[in-house]
Amino acid sequence: PIVGHTADEREDSMSIAKPVTPTLKKKKKNKNKKTRCHTADEQEDSMSIAKPVTPTLKTNLKKQTNKNKKTVSLLSRTVLHLCSSSKTNLKRQKILKESKANLKKQKKTERERKKKEDSCCFGCEEAYQNNDETIFVKGFQHLRPRDEIKNELSNIFGSCGKIISVFVPMHCGTCVPLGFAFINLLNGKEKALKLNGSYMGGRKLKVMIATDSDEYFGFDDFDGCDLCGGPYRPRSRRPIDIDKVSFELYY
Numbered sequence: 001p002i003v004g005h006t007a008d009e010r011e012d013s014m015s016i017a018k019p020v021t022p023t024l025k026k027k028k029k030n031k032n033k034k035t036r037c038h039t040a041d042e043q044e045d046s047m048s049i050a051k052p053v054t055p056t057l058k059t060n061l062k063k064q065t066n067k068n069k070k071t072v073s074l075l076s077r078t079v080l081h082l083c084s085s086s087k088t089n090l091k092r093q094k095i096l097k098e099s100k101a102n103l104k105k106q107k108k109t110e111r112e113r114k115k116k117e118d119s120c121c122f123g124c125e126e127a128y129q130n131n132d133e134t135i136f137v138k139g140f141q142h143l144r145p146r147d148e149i150k151n152e153l154s155n156i157f158g159s160c161g162k163i164i165s166v167f168v169p170m171h172c173g174t175c176v177p178l179g180f181a182f183i184n185l186l187n188g189k190e191k192a193l194k195l196n197g198s199y200m201g202g203r204k205l206k207v208m209i210a211t212d213s214d215e216y217f218g219f220d221d222f223d224g225c226d227l228c229g230g231p232y233r234p235r236s237r238r239p240i241d242i243d244k245v246s247f248e249l250y251y
Contacts, residue, residue, distance in 0.1 A: 119173050122228040126167035126182075134210035135183040135192045140200045142179040146170055153181055156200060161188020169215075172225035182210055 121127070137153060150166045157163060164184040170177045185192055189209075196207035210216045 116225070116227055119175055120225050120227045121169050121172050121178075121222070124167070126165040127169075129165045129184055130167065130182050130210060130216065131184070132209075132211055133184065133189055134216075135185065135189065136180065136208050136210040136213040136216065137183060138180040138206040138213075138215075139203055140179070140181075140205060141203055142177040144177075146175065146177055149177055149181065152200060153183060156195065156198070157183050157185065157188075157192055160185055160191035160195070162186040169219060169222075171222065172228060178215075178219060178222065180213075180215055182216075 116123070135157070137157075140149065140152075142149065146168050149168050153166050153168075154163055157166075162185065164186055165182075166184075167182040168177050169180065169182075183192065193207055193209070195205065198205050198207075214220075
């Protein structure tokens with residue numbers, strides 16, 4: 001008969017490790033994973049717990065709120081300033097528009113006045129420089145521009161002395177010359193009178209002292225305009241301002 005194992009042999013057989021099967025390995029891995037997941041969830045729960053508000057945090061919050069209030073007040077002020085400035089800008093734009101309109105009107109009136117002066121017989125400075133030394137010239141071809149006649153007379157009488165002015169009267173509005181002229185010379189009166197009977201453009205000239213001619217005192221067949229005041233006005237001086245003279249005499 002086979003004798004049973006001794007106690008020592010039994011202990012040795014018990015101490016021998018059993019082979020670990022793959023199913024057991026998987027179970028252990030799953031357990032480890034569960035424990036890990038549990039720890040991660042616990043960590044998230046611990047993080048989600050609100051930390052106690054410390055005094056430093058309170059002071060920071062107060063500072064932030066104060067800053068926000070200041071920014072809001074600044075924004076409101078800027079908005080009010082912009083509104084007021086827009087109103088002032090509108091007023092300025094209105095004033096500028098009015099001033100521009102007034103300037104346009106002034107320019108228009110100035111142009112119209114200049115047109116009238118240019119079309120008036122006495123709308124030039126030469127018309128008011130006649131005196132006792134002025135030379136009167138007649139007989140040239142007058143159906144041509146005023147400036148052309150002035151230039152030709154200046155060329156002829158320029159040899160007698162320095163020319164101060166050449167005035168060629170014309171009809172107001174039509175600007176057609178009347179056929180005579182007044183010339184003022186500097187120390188050349190005697191030489192100019194010697195040109196009596198000379199020719200200009202194939203026509204004989206009549207030269208004399210202006211005071212000896214009827215045209216010095218008034219023009220025939222000349223109606224004039226509102227600016228010059230008619231044909232029989234003294235031609236050696238500017239038109240008299242009656243209101244100004246009466247004011248000076250009164251005071």
